[in-house]
Amino acid sequence: MSKLNNEQVKAESQGLRGPLSDDLASSDAFLSEAGKLLIKFHGSYEQTNRDKRGAAAREYIFMVRSKLPGGRLTAAQYLAHDEIATHHGNGTLRITTRQGIQFHGVVKGHLRDTIRELNHALVTTFGACGDVVRNVMCCPAPTDNPKRLAVQRFADVLCAETLPKTKAYHQIWVDGQAIVADEEDPLYGATYLPRKFKVAIAFAGDNCMDIFTNDAGLIALFDEDGALAGFNVIAGGGMGVTHNKESTFARLADMVGFVTPGHAVEVIKAIVTVHRDFGDRTDRKHARLKYVLHEWGVEKFRQELQSRVTFPIEPPREMPTFVVDDHLGWNQHGPDAWSLGLPIDSGRIADVGDQRVRTGIREVVSRFVGEVQLTAQQNILLSGIRSADREAVEAVLDAHGIVTVGRISGLRRNSLACPAMPTCGLAISEAERVLPRVLGELDQVLEDVGLPGHPIVFRMTGCPNGCARPYVAEVALVGRSLDKYMLYLGGDVAGTRLARPFLDLVPLGSVARTLKPLFERYRDQRREAEDFGDFCDRLGLDTLKAIVAEATAASQPQPVA
Template identity: 40%
Template sequence: MDIIAKLRDVPFDELHPNERLKVESDYLRGSLEAGLADEATGAVAEDDTQLTKFHGFYMQDDRDLRDERRHQKLEPLYSFMVRLRLPGGVISPAQWQTLDDVSSQYANGTLRITTRQTFQYHGVLKENLRAHLQTIDSAMIDCIAACGDVNRNVICSANPHRSKIHRQVYDLSRSISERLLPSTRAYHEIFLGEERVAGGAEEREKSLNAAAGGESVPDPNEPLYTRHYLPRKFKVALAIPPENDVDLFAHDVGFIAHVERGELEGFTVCVGGGMGMTHGEPSTFPRLSDPIGFCSPEAVPAVAEAIMLTQRDNGNRRDRKQARLKYTVESMGLDAFKAEVEGHLGEPLAPAREYHFSDNGDRLGWVEGDDSLWHYGLFVQNGRIADFDEGPQLRSGLREIAETHDGDIVLTTNQNLIVTQVSSEKRGDIEAILDRHRLVADHSRLRRNAMACVAFPTCGLAMAESERYLPSLIDKLDAVMNEAGLADDAIIVRMTGCPNGCARPYLAEIGFVGKAPGRYNLYLGGGFSGERLNKLYRENIDEATILDVLEPLIQRYAQERETDEPFGDFVIRTGVIQETRAGREFHDA
């Protein structure tokens, strides 16, 4: 039974307002055309702010300036965050130069690598949106479905040039992205100037009438999503063990590669991961995905589609806080969810296979690929590419690399990047550029393994600082690590300004989640390889308390840990924190 049939007898006013909005939006068009033409405001209509997400951008305002502008009787300084659809995170040098140009012409002069292996821009004014998207389109890149209740940017183990297996996995990430792309032409019409094809309204009306009469017919405008789209966002990740650089279990769908004798045999399929929750609402929680079977490489796109259709037809459309796939799995049960997936596939999945992950970090510095070419992993603190005063000239240095380099540049889900396909003869040239722009620094392993979301001043959900604050907190934690004799050790530290979990803080060995300005919930006990959730240890604490709590724990870790024991394992073994075995236990004391 598809979503049209399941919702036929549900009173329309019982659906969440976003569900009604999607149905009535004319396949994501809404009133966006008129809103972009309205020069009296920098904003778009409230309903349209939900629709813009499907097209890859959010309306925001500068929260640092809210009070000042209110006193001046001005509306907030509205702008847009624009996010790219970039499956696998691969960019050519020519594309990099275009994206860099766009950051100056139409945004705030920076690029930011996200935890979903793509770029986002901040500070794009409404009058620049079309030019921004059209310039990106000229580089064969778009923003379609980078946000919204659809399949988001598909991520995979970084760098397809590293090995034959990496190339195959990257190609599959692109195949999934194309297969699960919405069909509506709204983006092309509104932002790229494509003319709307006549007859669409008539075909749509015929489809709606047939559905109302009990027939199950494809929607000609959205044969996969229908006019309802998905209940919430949908995220897919592919990983190649032993490296879990994508944090595979944090996503709605995960494919774990199995390699035998140098050949890609297939993938263990996992479902039901997700990071977001809401403070004070124990019915919301982060969750790690569970294995449901095994499939061949050729079947991966079809399996991803079957899982998405199962979520489309069963996800909660009344309560958005319970609408992610993780809650669908919890409510249906894993076996029933799997059975419906197999029903869409028309055949059962093979039994899941064993796998092993060793860590979830990036390979920084020089790494040699199977083809004897070199790849340089570059640390980018919190993903922000800019020229910093008294610091690295990241934007200038990477621009120079893009102007001289003939390989690709690859983004990672840990907010770093890789300069790929460097011959032995050209390594010296790349190293000279890196040195000239101060891009190579002796960062601690603690800093290299830390991540933060954007938070203030642009994110409307932020309760506390994150990107602007974490570097200074790491300075203080580095001092604690040095005092404990742990200067060369790694602990996974992540921070977000709200509980939505964009930097995946609930997988961190030490996680900080914003509660109020200057105050954070402290979580401990995540797994070093991303296979275990952490648990709340202290609530609503300031920096002084954070340091007072962590300093003796880190000292104790240095003195009592077992050989090669990660910090997250240590705090569980010694009873500092209770292990979280499943998402539903996340809030247990």
């Protein structure tokens, strides 16, 4: 079978319809090749259960992803997701690193009901995947402060303004297929974007969004009176890499300029059109906006962007140094309103053994919560809890074995993992399923060397595409082959520096042993308040490799004289 031409399929899709209606009506458990591509725009991926070997045992299942601007849901919308997971998914919810919710294990016959029920809850999956602007992320800190509400509105508007204008979504999933296609999309054109496009909004000083890993971003700045002054604009970030292909690489976004609030939406849309017009449509591995910035330089990009808008793009404004607030624990956000941020391992909300996380959160949300926010760290914030209900909330959590932030290590608090096996077709190695084991081994090593519970930003992915943003972590494992990983070191806590490849093909069982001598040297030689990633960056890879080599040699049996 010849390789599918993505650009041709998009051009001939009649507004992202293609064969989807026929595919859904078919008795086959899978989609046509064109349908498999186009359904991504509608928020779903066809997958197989890779734990089941052989063609005869192949089980076709679908991932469905909801698109939630800023990760914000009402309590009713969260409960609708929870109910759908029971009736149509595998009984779990998974918070994504882009503040959405994924259902896993949906069979083709349940796709339409899943999407239709989300639509009834005023939630869409349209544009959650595919070559369009994905979910617009925003700092999730719950507060009644007008600053937070003003910035959230930009996420809402940007999601609406960048949603494809075709009526295909409602016609296929909600209302029934229509014969007449739409006119060409005014933002995307006939072939949409060369690849996906990621946008995030951060507050100056808080990089809980990993803002510089996005194709485009807005950093909100406020004046002395607390009014929104405008946004510093960034462009050209991205995480995806292909092993052994030097033309692909992770990149942090460049600072492009400053715009006032009234021009923020238009400047992002203009950046989207630059990607549309100049992104590489011949090689999908080289099709992200970051390669345009890399090849042009920021000055040429800024000139092209300025030519596409009618307002001046000012020089970037000064802003405070970034730190990261994960918003976990109890936080007051009103006279009688609290939020509780709960850590969720790899974002997987599930009932496993004595830890009935999904059931417990459902009870808390249904009884005590007004709003839910999802974080870029795959955690959940439960908001609108009254002061009088705090003890009752904690009692529910304890009864369901739900661990709160004060009872986990700093390493676990700062960890992310992608789903990887068995559902992701791109995964080379495990990630989510082995993360607890890896964290347990690393926490034990940290305790052994005298750094118990020490916070380290750790991320793990089953392939180099970077869904868990490993390339800005202090320590990261990126799937390389079965049970072997590329080990990255040297990113910073604030997410403003790239990690670098340190050792290749590290067996999973050797990770803790490999890092132990580095933790020991960090314990002995770190500067005051120096984080592990900064320590690694200061020493440099050659010195770090020498430390590991020396420790390895010392651990080998010595020949008998």
